[in-house]
Amino acid sequence: MNLPIFLQDTIKSPPAEHKTMKKASILSIAITTVFYLLCGCMGYAAFGDDAPGNLLTGFGFFDPYWLLDIANAAIVIHLVGAYQVYCQPLFAFVEKWSAKKWSKSNFVTAEHDIPIPFVGVYQLNVFRVVWRTIFVILTTIIAMLLPFFNDVVGLLGALGFWPLTVYFPIEMYIKQKQIGRWTKQWIGLEMLSAACLFVSIGAAVGSIAGVVLDLKTYKPFKTIY
Numbered sequence: 001m002n003l004p005i006f007l008q009d010t011i012k013s014p015p016a017e018h019k020t021m022k023k024a025s026i027l028s029i030a031i032t033t034v035f036y037l038l039c040g041c042m043g044y045a046a047f048g049d050d051a052p053g054n055l056l057t058g059f060g061f062f063d064p065y066w067l068l069d070i071a072n073a074a075i076v077i078h079l080v081g082a083y084q085v086y087c088q089p090l091f092a093f094v095e096k097w098s099a100k101k102w103s104k105s106n107f108v109t110a111e112h113d114i115p116i117p118f119v120g121v122y123q124l125n126v127f128r129v130v131w132r133t134i135f136v137i138l139t140t141i142i143a144m145l146l147p148f149f150n151d152v153v154g155l156l157g158a159l160g161f162w163p164l165t166v167y168f169p170i171e172m173y174i175k176q177k178q179i180g181r182w183t184k185q186w187i188g189l190e191m192l193s194a195a196c197l198f199v200s201i202g203a204a205v206g207s208i209a210g211v212v213l214d215l216k217t218y219k220p221f222k223t224i225y
Contacts, residue, residue: 053150151210
């Protein structure tokens with residue numbers, strides 16, 4: 001996915017787009033890191049192993065309600081955007097493959113013009129509507145069947161953190177900057193990558209242990225925080 005590139009193309013210049021994008025990336029990553037560390041470290045320091053997955057409602061307190069509403073709204077906004085970003089490449093791949101596979105099928109390839117007042121004409125593809133609807137329904141049901149939200153998210157995050165966030169960016173940086181092997185910079189970057197790998201392994205082991213414990217009290221369609 002080239003979302004950062006698309007965003008960079010919409011930035012006005014001067015200054016140069018890549019300079020503005022670099023500042024925005026550094027600022028956003030720094031803010032996100034600070035918030036995550038505050039929640040994780042302070043929550044564990046205060047409550048230890050009894051720290052709930054949801055610090056706002058994990059203790060049974062729902063006051064002030066406005067704070068919870070803001071938090072829930074932020075989650076919805078975040079997940080709706082993230083869902084689109086992650087699913088669009090899959091949608092495009094399936095629809096492109098289907099169009100080649102069943103090129104003579106009107107159900108797959110036909111575009112129907114739907115006039116919308118004050119907007120214009122919208123081209124509707126029946127296959128696109130049906131398959132995307134089924135996909136969303138299935139993913140929603142699967143998500144509802146997973147009651148241990150925090151452990152599952154932790155496991156997925158652990159599996160994706162090191163390769164996508166650390167390993168590939170570091171290797172691409174080394175390749176782009178042509179950093180020689182066994183130089184101080186190369187050793188430092190590889191040590192950082194190795195340290196993050198161990199963190200990911202530890203997080204994955206902890207999440208798996210949590211899932212195993214949660215399975216003992218598993219109830220379908222009931223979220224356990």
